[in-house]
Amino acid sequence: MSFSSSPVVSLRDVTIYQDVNTILSNVNFDVEKGEFVYLVGRTGSGKSSLLKTLYADLPLLSGTAAVAEFQLSKLRRKQVPYLRRKVGIIFQDFQLLSDRTVADNLSFVLRATGWSEKSKRKQRITEVLMRVGLDAAANKMPHQLSGGEQQRVVVARALLNEPVILFADEPTGNLDPVVADGIMKLFQEINNQGTAVLMATHNYEIIQRYPKRVLKCESGRVLDSKVEEFNLVNGY
């Protein structure tokens, strides 16, 4: 376990690209350990591109960025799995493997990340399913679960390796308001136990109900509610 107090995410003069196109420039912010930060902005403003850069799905070509103590500019391809073990990634569409049970979905990730002992995998799967309130779902197939339950399994999967931060891209996008609120409460619990969260969302009601620091992608820049005054209006 690391006891350093350095931020879990730190960006300095970063430019975010898609191919040769600049999407965001002059990006500077830190996310501290245990912090909860929203990422907002209109469709196409660069939220997903920024998150993808942070979990090394897009290369960092300009500026410096550290995530979970990995320097992204120096990250080699073979190091990416090690970074991904330190961060949890949650997408809008659930991306569970539809042909295997919940437990097997989770076991697949554990095996891919070096958990060679079956009994330890089983124990960890029980722990994370308990944590998301789905302890009875281990042997169900994804299609036997509701959308909200499937999203909880995705959250459980993201928690398997005890990440220092969760990157969530529109995690409530496909869910009805009550179920979305349940997922948000789950994120809060996880955050209260010390995991930082960086969550891209269009869900203005959730931001109002659970106010936190906001990073806003706008006109090719990232504005930070911590250092700048900006109006967060419905629809941005």
Ligand SMILES: Nc1ncnc2c1ncn2[C@@H]1O[C@H](COP(=O)(O)OP(=O)(O)OP(=O)(O)O)[C@@H](O)[C@H]1O
């Ligand atoms: N794979 C890609 N190749 C090239 N350009 C892309 C790719 N993905 C996204 N873009 C472009 O990058 C810009 C930012 O897109 P991005 O998906 O990061 O925005 P976003 O804020 O996440 O949008 P949304 O809220 O709709 O998810 C857009 O102009 C988009 O067209």
